[in-house]
Structures are given as C-alpha cells and as structure tokens.
Amino acid sequence: MDRAVATDTALPVLPELAAALSTAADRAAEPPGGGIRLRTAAAGYWHRRGLRTSPAHVAAAPGPRLLLLALISATGGDVLMPRPAADWYAAQARLLRRPVYGVPAQAESGGAPDPVALQETLARTRAEGGDPRLLVLSVADEATGTVPPPDILYEVCEVAAGAGVLVVSDESYRDTGHDPHGTLPVSPAEILHGQAVALAGLGACLLPPAWPAAIARFPAGPDGTELHRSTVAILDAVGARLPPPVAAAAELALTEPPAVTARRAAASRLHAELASAAVRVLTGAGAVCRPPRTGACVYADFDEMRARLADHGVVDSVELETWLAGRLGRGCVLGGHRFGDPLHALRVRFALGPLAGASAGERGVALAAPDPLALPQVTRAVSAFGGVIAELTGGTR
Template sequence: MRQPVTEGRGPVRYGPQPPGPASGLPVLPELADVVAAAAGSGEPAPPGGGPELCEAAGGYWRRRGVHCGPNDLAAAPGAPVLLSAIIAAHDGDLLLPRPCPAWWAPQARLLGRPAYHVPVPAECGGVPDPYALLETIRRVRAEGGRPGLLLVSVADDPTGTAAPPELVREACEAAVGEGLHIVSDETWRDTAHDPGGTVLVSPSEMCPEDTTVLADLAGALAPAAWPAAVARFPAGERGARWRADALDRLTALGAQLAAPVAAAATHALREPAPVAARAAASAALHGRVAAAAHRTVLASGGLARPPQAGRCLYADLTPLRGQLAARGVTDAMELEEYLGEGLGFPAPGGHRFGDDLGALRVRLDTAPLLGAPPDPGGRALTADDPLELPEVAAALDRLAAAFHELHRTPANGAGR
C-alpha cells in the first residue's frame, strides 16, 4: 500500500481525505452540466457565499426543520476550513467524542486549542455519553482547562451509526447546562441506509440558540473533489457575532468558493429530483455493501456496530488480538498496515479517529468495494442486486478472504 509522505510537515499528519469516506460513484451528469455552464466565470463567490447559495442553503435546512435566514448562513470551500473558522469564533477548549472524524482534531491543533475526547456509549458513535461528558468537563476544569465547545455528529463518521434522539438531547442538555456551545456536523444526515430506521434529530432542534450546524456537501449531494460546505449559525445577537467572526477568518484566509463550484453547490442544495434521487440511491447502495462487510467482520469473530448511515464500518478486532499478534500486529497502526496490504486499499486505524493506539480498531470504507475504474460504482447504482455484480462480488470476496485468513490463524501460530 502506498504510504503517506509526512517528511517536513508539522503536527498535522496524514488522515483520510476530509470530510470522510469518498462516494466511489461517478459525478451526477446534471451537476457536471452546471459546473460546465459556470466555467466561464472568473469571479469567485464572496467570502461566506453569495445570496443565491445562502438562499439555497436556507431552504435545505428549513426542509429539515431547522429554521434560519440568509444572515444566519455561511459557506466555504470544504468543511475543514469552515470548522476552523467556527472554532476560532468561540473561546474555550474543545470536547470531542471518541472516536470522531479524523479531520476534527487537526483544526484544534492548528489553532492551538486543547481538545479532549469523551467516550461514546455502546449503541452508537458521534455523540458522547452524557455522564462521561459531565465528568470530563469537571476534570478538565479541575486541571485548569476551559471547556467551551462540544463537537457532535448525529450521523457519524467513522462509526457509520446514527445517534437516537434521546441520547442527543441528554448530551446537548448536559453541554449547554455547563455553558458549552455545540457544533453539530451533519455532513452524513442524508445518507441513512434505512429511511424508516433511527430518526435523525439535529441538536439545533433542541438547543437552537446554542448550536451551530455544519454540513459538507460531499456527504450526499456533491463530489468531494468540488469542496463546498455550509454552516447555520444561531439566530440572534450572539449568533450574528459568531458568524461575523467566522466570516472575518474566511476573508483573511481567502476561503472563497470558485464560481463553478458555488453554482453546483447552489443547485445541489435546492435538491432537484435528479440530485435527490442520486442521494437516495447512493445511500441505499452503500447501505447494502456496508451490511455485507458487517456480516464478514462478525463472521470472523470481530465486533462492529451495525452500520446505519454514511459509507463506512468501524470494526473492533480486539477478540482477534491473539491471531493478530501471531502476525505481528499489536496496535492500530500495525493493523492499518496489515489490512491495507491485504485488501489493496487503505483501512485507517482507530488512532486516526482519536481512539487509543493499542485498541485494535479500523474503519472500513465501502467505496473501494463498489468496483474499479473506468466505471467505479456506476453499474452498482442501477443494478437489481449490486452485490452480485462481478466487480462488487470480487471486492467483497477479497474482504472476506482477508478476514477469514485472520480468523483461522492460531492465536499462538507463527508470525507473518
């Protein structure tokens, strides 16, 4: 597996490309046409996005029960730069669920902010256990820290799970009660595998004055190669001040959307029928593949929460520690290398997501299981049974072979 180049870099090291797992699907032709039509424009969108983009973003959130006006919104070329601006607009240390998206913590490090991880409950990721959250806040304050922000994701990368509304409410009420502001990353909220499953509720519906919502369009609506993200700030005086501070930072960084990307983002946020249909078909396809990968992990003796949203599965191979040790694998970094070599595509270890290095956890993305160029994932979108396509079946067979080989290795057997 190709290894990342880190020589000459600072404290921010390789991680999966933000905002997370790629789609593995061809660009929607309608969006490509929009980009082509706007390609002649040499003017970027203004910092924070133009009126049409903000209007489209407002409609997107109003359709999901999140009330906002044009002056409550901002856009940027990708979620990382927008999150950085949001963090910079607030005082205090960050609290993050463990595990969390790989691109969150680097924003805190680049801003020189302390970040503390809080364990998630057994049933899902993305939202910290409320009691562990309160204990962490108490401990951080006792050690001289200043907790100020809690980052959550109701539809989570890396665990691929959806947080139940009651857990979201308890965690958010605990955070707000302790004076923290909530940043809700809802990049993956439109990627639920089962529309009739867990109802996704935004913290902004429960704590509207204390929640900033962030969404990267690469989650469901647009290709990751066209970076575009939007944020909804709370209404009122405080929200206006936070938005102004964030816009100042975006302006200073020159973080403006290119005109063709802004046009595509505006079109996607309006959710015309082809965009909505592609989002639904993509979510269903990745759900089928994630379920198949989940069955493979469980059959090998590993553990994993059932995937509910997004494009990944978070596997815990602690029950196979003996078999892994027999192959020279004793931590997440070695597990990442071992599985990456066996699968032929990256399998980021849990240490990328804030988990302990010694924990044998790994994120398995579904995009590499959809096939290979020249038509990655294209046929799978329209197939009656995508799992029976030769390219998908072959990829799932490679996954099964890698885990089967591990499962049948004696715990005291010879190394690799």
Template sequence: LLAAYDGDVLMPRPCPASWTPQARLLGRPAYQVPAPADAGGVPDPFALLETVRRIRAEGGRPRVLLLSVADDPTAAVAPPELVREACEAAVAEGLHIISDETWRDTLHRPHETVLLSPAEMWPDEVVVLSDLAGALLPAAWPMAAARYPATDAGTALRARTLDILTALGAMVAGPVAAAAAHALDEPDAVTARTLATAALHGRLAAAAYHAVLASGALAFVPLAGRHLYADLGPLRGPLSRLGVTDSMELENHLSRRLEVPVPGGHRFGDALGALRVRLPTGPLLGATPEQRLKSLTSAAPLELPHVVRALGRFGAVLDELR
C-alpha cells in the same frame, strides 16, 4: 468556525480524524469524552459533565462541544434520547454545540432510522455544519455549509467566521458554488441519486458487517455513511502471530491486503493498543467509473460479478486473520 469561538474544545471518542488536529493547529486544548459503547458521535452525558468539571478545576475554559449525530467514523446514528441528554448537559454547563451533520443525508434506511439534530432542540445554541462532499458533491470538490442560530449572537459568530475565512483566502470556486447551490435546492434528480447511493452503500455495509462478524471480530451496526468501524480485538492472538499488535500495524496490514486505505482507530482518538479500523465500502462498488455506475443503476448490485469478487476478497482477507 472553531477559531471564531474562544476556549477549550470537547468532542466524543472516537471522532472524525480531522477534529483534534484542527483544534491543535489553533492552539486550543482538545478533550475527548468516551461515547457510549453502543453509539458513536455523541459523548456519554455523565462523562461529559465529569470532563467539564475536571477541565475547570485544572484552570481550563471548556467552550465548545463537537458532535456528529450521523457519525464518522463509526457509521452509527446516535439515539435521540442520548442526543437530548448530552446536549442538555452541554447547555447546562454553558457549552456551545457544533453539530457536524455531513452524513445525515446518507442514512441507509431513512424510514427506519430516527435522526435528531441538536438544532431541533436548542436552535439558539447550535451551529449545524455539513461537508457537502459527504452526500451531494464529488469528494474532490471542497465545499461546506454552516447554519447559524437566528440570533444576534449567531449573526456575530457568522461574521467572525467570515472574517477568518477571508483572512485565510478561503474562497469557493464559482463552478463548485453553482453545483452546490443546485444540490442544496434538492431537485428530484439529486434527491433520487442521493437516496439510491445511500441505499446501495447500506447494502454493501451490511454485507461487510456480516463478513466482519463471520471472521470472529466485532463492529458497530452501520446505519449511515460509506464505511463501518470494526474491532478486531477478539482476533488479537492470531493477529499477533502476523506481527500485528496495535491499530497502526493493523492499518498497515489491512491497507496492504485490501489495497485501499484502511485507517486505524488511533486516527480517531481510540487507544493505539485497541485493534480497531474504519473499513470503507466505496471500493466494493468497483474499481472503475463504469463499474461504479453499473453498481448504482443495477437492480441487483450485490449480484454483479465485480461486486461479488470485491466482497469475496474482503471476506477472504478477514478470514486470513483467524
């Protein structure tokens, strides 16, 4: 999709780990614009305007804005007013918008969280992208969907994207395509399972969030997805005595102690010196398929012995950092 556009790419900071490398593989300049301190996935509108003007002054051609209203990595859901202001600024500057909505079906409390898609405001300017492995398909099944504007320009963009996919030999396997089509029809069983899974991850994320705060660190309030984004800057002194002085060392330390991958904030565009990490909630469900299924079907999943142990270990590892 990025290859089908021509020009420089802008995105929020922090952002999904794959975005910047994808732009660089295409030889496209990529610029990160800070997101507001209390929201992730959408750039600050004023910083966006300033960045666009600076790029043009330096001879660049800003063309595309990538954003995610239900964000990876921060697990935040951008407020509708921020989405509106950022998209207004982007459209006014002639930018096309790609809205990555992979995690929109993983809202922890869907009846309490307002998620506004840019495509609802500017349907002729926005392509909506969704990796179905976010909420509907197993992670090992590669399948994504893009929804284009119902305009001549949208039709041409879709055709260019299909040409590029064909040249790359990027085909969807038949069994995966059939499963995806079934899931996208939203039968009751799939919808119920999706809602239950999102609610369960919400409860786990809330417990993990409180453990992070109890350790003296900070974190975004998790509203979607299967992780939370923590800032361990307040623990810099004790961490330095453990030999942890940047996010790469923090990633290595926590991945070793928690025995799961814990990517540092530098992978999402944050400064290496910022002690930030993305903490997954999936491992808290259990270590085996049987434990994970039991967690999903239990009326009181946080009281299951394997979940209690996992949360206890999570809290203990964070307490060590003090």
C-alpha cells in the same frame, strides 16, 4: 499512511452538476461566507429539515474543515469531541494549538459523547484550569457509520447548555441513512435554538467529494450574529472562498432537484447492501462491529482475536492498519487511532466504496443494479475482502 493518496472510491458525477459547474466558468467571485444565492439555497435546505433559517445566518466555505477551523478560532477556548470521531475534527483544533478532550461515546454508537462522561470531563477540565467552550459532535457519525439515539443527543445538549458550551453539529451524513423508513436524525439546532451551529459538508451526499463545499447555519440572536460575523471574517482573512463554479453546483444541489435526491437514495441503498455484506464477513470471522446505519464505512473491533493477530505481529491499530492496507489498498482501511481511539485498541474503519468496483464506471453499474451483491465485480470484491479477513484472523474460506 498519507490520506492524500487514498484510493478514489467516488461515484460518477451527475451530469446536471457537471453542467452547472461548467457553465459557471466566467461567474464572478463569491464573497466571503458565500453569495446570497448560495446562502438562500442553504437556508431552504435547512428549512426542509425543520430548521427555519435566514440567509443572513448562513456561511459557506470550500469544505467543512475550513468552516470548523474558523468556528473554533472564533469561539476560543478548549474543544471537546466524542471518541471515536471523524479525524478532521481534532486536526483543526490542533492547528490552532487548542487543547482537545476526547469523551468516550457509548458502545452501541458513535457521533455523540456519553452524557455522564461529558459532564465528568467538563468538571475535571475546569477544575484543572481548562476552558472548554466548544463541543463538536455528529448526528450521523462519519467515523463509525452509526447514529446516536435521540435521547442521548438530548442529554448531551442539556449538559452542554448547562455548562455554557457551544455545540457544533456535523450533519454532513444526516441524509445517508441505510433504512429509508428509519428514524430521522435530530439536530442539536432543534434542541438548543441559540447555542448550536449546524455544519454540513456537501461532499458527503450532494456534491462529488473532490468539489469542496460546506455550509453552516448559525443561531439567531445577538450571540449567533456575532459568531457568524467573526467566522466569516476569519474565512476572509485566510482566503477561504468557494470557487464560483463549485458555488454554482452547490446552489443547484442544495435545492435538491430530483436527479440529486434520486442519486442520494441510490447511493444509500448501495451502501446499505455493501455494509451488510462486510458486516457478515467481519462478524463471521469473530470481529465486533458497531451497527452501520449511515454513510459508506464499517467500524470493526478485533480485540477478541488479539492473540491471533499477534501471530502476524499486529498488536495495535497502527500495525493493524498497515497489515490490512498492504492487502486491501491504501485508503481502504484506517486504524482507530486516527479517530481518537486508544492505540492499543484493535479497531479499524473499512471503506465500502472498493466493494462496489475498481472504477467509477463499475461503481456506476453497482449504483443502478437492483441487486448489487449479485454483480460479478461485487462478488469478487467481497470474496477477496473475506479472504483477507480470514488470513488475518486464522479463519477459513
């Protein structure tokens, strides 16, 4: 499936961000890595999360993919990542023809590799002549909607530090937690002060996804300074500069004014309700779901119903995605093979956005509703979703 034609499930654009974008039409071009105003706003964003940051240690680019591409290019060597993981991680390494090693995550959560498996993979890779230098992980997993426990992150960072591997921490979804009173994610940049880069795609919860912008925080010290310089040079070489209007909107969003924080909190509440409804449908039909705690997706495993799915000609995740997408819509579901899981595993990721409404207007109504699951549009969407899952698994409605 071509993700470029995926269903649009974005929330309505905040008027304050739209105004910042439109009034910056004549703004001067941004320098490579972002201008001082943008980098200062990004430094403030991380400072509020307990990471003291100088604007000189920040780089910005038009989207997290380009930032990760530049980081991988600047670091060199092979790339490690958890399995499953966001599909765009491996894509950047493969563009650079870098070997990619997927390390299994623990069963209860994604985002970070199992520490023991990571140590074994590092030892095996180097024994076979590999050169692993960079580990990409996430403190709030885009692929599964789960959050790795702090103790796992500490162990992973300890293994990476001992092996001399740079950690790139994707923190795009760190502020999308479903429980407003839950434990805050721990950043590897707090653990590995000189050996971790924090990366955040702003389209996750600060800007509309169609306005590509991302920021990266580099460690202080000579190594971090050199990595920052090399990364910005690569961004410059490929012309990866933020469009000035998007930079203006990003500057505003990164200061986190009340309108932006209120929207982020409302979106998290909505996605928590939708996730609960989707999990009830899926587990009621016999699927196993990693408990979603962040973001706007649910990751489900249908392996226990393999025989029932085979009746539909579904025996791997490609066929499972195709079958479900034909009924739910393209872009509403993606097979686990896209995130590094084995092809034979019957795993898929469901997007929650379609359950909120078919248009930005409907999704805006759901966003403001005190009980979104009681809205007719949401009730219909959840019922239709349940009907498709029942058809797939041979259940009843």
